[in-house]
Amino acid sequence: MGLTSNKVLALAIVFAVLLFFGTVWYWPRLARRNWQAVSGRVGLLFATQLSIFASLGLFANQSFGFYASWSDLFGQDTGQGVVVDNGATGASGGAVQVVGTQTVNVAGGGQPQIGGQIQRITIFGAKTHIATPAYVYLPPEYFQPQFRTRSFPVGVVLTGYPGTAEALIKGLKYPQTAHDLSKSGKMQPMILVMLRPTVVPPRDTECVDIPGGPQVETFFAKDLPDSIKSHYKRVGVRPAGWGIIGDSTGGYCALKFAMHHPDVYAAAVGLSPYFKAPIDPTTGDLFHGNKDLQNRADLMWYLKHMPAPNTSLLVTSSKHGEFHYKATLKFIQQVRANKVTRISSLILDSGGHNFNTWLREIPGSLQWLSGRLSDR
Structure with a gap:
């Protein structure tokens, strides 16, 4: 078991x-x-x-999805170092392989035309040779004949560290929330690609292209969008159709991807994010003395010294209970100063760095993200 x-x-x-x-x-x-x-x-x-x-x-x-399996708990996860073929699709079975499906926990969820469908997939990165599991939520409209020619915007959803992709479904209820918001007309139907930023477990790479190591930022900026577009033919192909959202470490990564790659992600949401990659026993040496790479991973430094990215950002925090609250206010102030990047915020009166807080923020965040994406 x-x-x-x-x-x-x-x-x-x-x-x-x-x-x-x-x-x-x-x-x-x-x-x-x-x-x-x-x-x-x-x-x-x-x-x-x-x-x-x-x-x-x-x-x-x-409740919080720290570890996905016994091997993950004891640091014996075998997911690191997967090499794939260098073909056009990245692997003999394609850039994306569907390994299972499950229903969405909503009324009538047993029928894809009513509840949508969740697919468990493996993504193979042709450029980085990284392979990682993920879940894809396909909205009900994806299966309804009247929408057979429609394409859908995509929201990439990231966990924190260590986190599990399953927690995005069971704990944070992204598919259920997206289904309910779309059904009530508060957001457009979206495809969600749900995974953890720890694509080479157990190492916490902080979504960095590590010199001589895993190229995690490239995976999310290049391989993941290319793989999803090659398999799901009805996803948005332009940057305007792609957004990204995450909590904690995932929130930091989401903001960084949108800032570094506005030509890939038109919008990003950071739920209780931080703004600088930490160095600790879980990360190891991320930069190998490369000061430029270390600076780029510092979002405050990036705003001061690099051209302002043409993207939209949303950050969330709490006045009481969230230890990155003051840093979040400083980040908002710095983004406003560049007059190019668009910034929004969702600030609660109180709430800790936990699932309960993020569950209160996700509905509004998904509505915001949906409003900034276009599938055309």
Whole structure:
């Protein structure tokens, strides 16, 4: 059973409850002062507390999507270093391979013409040789005959770090929200490409083209759009039809991609973003002494020293509970000063760096993103 399985969580809770009552029941029998009784008490307390912490950890992982599998949790993910063929499509099976489908959790979701469809795919990057899993949400209109000649704008959706793509569906409910907003006429139907920015796990690359290492920024600026366009023939082909949104690390990456590549992404949303790539044990040496690359990864520096990008940005934060609030205000001020880049903001009175806050911000953010994209 997988790490995110409901059965695993249920078994952990049942086991913790049984251990708790077992400890209460056997405690009087272990009240003596010999080493066997003391060892028994220590063992029961340790096992009970461990089971409770395991249950809480599994529940937190279910809610916030930190790790996708046991191998991901223990740093044994085998997704790094996948090499693909250098053909025109990047791989023998094509630049995108669909490996499964699932329904959208909405009324009538069992029928694609009503609820749309979620496809689990693998994206193969012809230029970077990076391969990564992702999910694609296709709106109901994609399957309705009256829209068979219509193309659709695309929103790339990124998690934080470590994050899981599944959390964008189960925890942050992007497909359900997009479906409901479109059905109510608050946003246009959009295709969502959902994945985590950690495309070479477990390393946190901060979406940087690392010298001598993974070319992650190039993957998102070149390979991902090319792959999606080659497989899904009814997506927007112009930059005006592509936007990107993410939270935390994903928010930083989204803003950076739109600023560095306005010819690829017409708009970007950063939910609780930060504005400079950190260097820590999860990232390793990202820049290898390349000061220019390090400066480009600093969005504040980029606004001061590089030509203003012709793109639209939205940043979100909270006055109380969000530790990047002051930096967000400074970023907004710097963008306004260049008079080319368009900036919007969504500021809550309170809210932490967590799913609950982002769930409050996603509907408005998707509406904003939809309003700045065109499939024509």
